Amino acid sequence: MTNPDLTTIAVLLDRSGSMQTIKSDTEGGLAAYFEEQRKVENAVRVTLAQFDTEYECVYSDVPIDEVPPPVLQPRGATALYDAIGKLVTDLGADLAARPENERPGTVLVVVLTDGHENSSREWTHAAVRSLIEQQQNVYSWDFLFLGANMDAVAIGSGLGFAPQQSITYGAAPAGVAGVFRAAGAYSRRLQAPSGAPGSARAAGFTDEERRDANPG
Template sequence: MTRRDLTHITFVLDRSGSMTSIKAATIESFNAFLNSQKSLPGCATMTLVQFDYAYELLANMQPLDAIPELDIETFIPRGSTALLDAMGRAIAETGEALSKLPEADRPGTVIFVTLTDGEENSSLQFDMATINQQISHQRSVYQWQFVFLAANQDAIATAANLGIGAGQALRFASDPEKVAATFDIMNAQMQKVRAAKMADDDEADPLLSEIEFTDAMRILADE
């Protein structure tokens, strides 16, 4: 049986050139999210990836307390947006790492978050159909939760093509205030899920154990 008290978060963060205008807000908001998650009861690990045309693994299956904050030297927007390559590789590598753990050490909850402010434009290794297959497999077989946070596009439509449900897709406006709101929403949703997953089986509310964005949250992030 997997560990009910352990959550793994894979966070795939866009650092392409278009993120320049919200660089400071992204750094500040990610760090606030990270520190809030560190303070919660239970245990959590994180794989942190940032990408443009290249893929950079900043942390791999590390305890949250070991994850460093982002700063202006580690988060430098540049280049194009190889979104599918980043997602595909991160899904594969996270799955492989988890498969090597004894079942008793595997997290009871896996949440895979992608944040991007632009559409795919430079992937070479993965296409949309392959990502959809990967996500569908991890959702159906291992109950991973996938979250898609996106600006400058129809986040729900893109998420649907990726195999992610509308309730787990959130469009945000590409400005500092809305970036902060988006991370706050994500943080609150993850707090809710982690608390629900730690509850006894008889007390657990299935409606609280899944990330689900409401219309009110969408207004906060995008209007």
């Protein structure tokens, strides 16, 4: 069986040009998110990828205590579908290559974007949706969709993210800080030793967390 005391968190961060206005807020919010995950009892390992028109894996499978401060350099357009497809397939291949007892009992993929898909060349909307649903239904992965300048619940649901695990945030300092607090709290609930992952998934983000992320 997989290791119930091990968690893998893979973060996919939009670095397209429009992120420039919330660059420092995003860096600080992601750093705070990682700090929150250092408090859980599980051993947590982190993969970080960034995307614009191109995809870059910044680091892979790093222990949470060794994660460096995030650095975001906005540029380019938003190849969201290609980035999701690349991250999920690469992570899946990495985990599949390990002995089962070395695979994490909890896998969480966090996708943050401030804009709509506009430049993917390899992955389609339908292919991404099928991939996400497969990883959720067959392998019990968790996915969070954090979206600004959009109805993130509608967009995320269309891509296969559960609506309760999709959240709209305001593209301003308060909204960015709020959405990372929400993601951090959800991630901790998912890994709580006294709780059940299924309960955290079913409940998703709370109404208070949604208001905090999108104060209006």
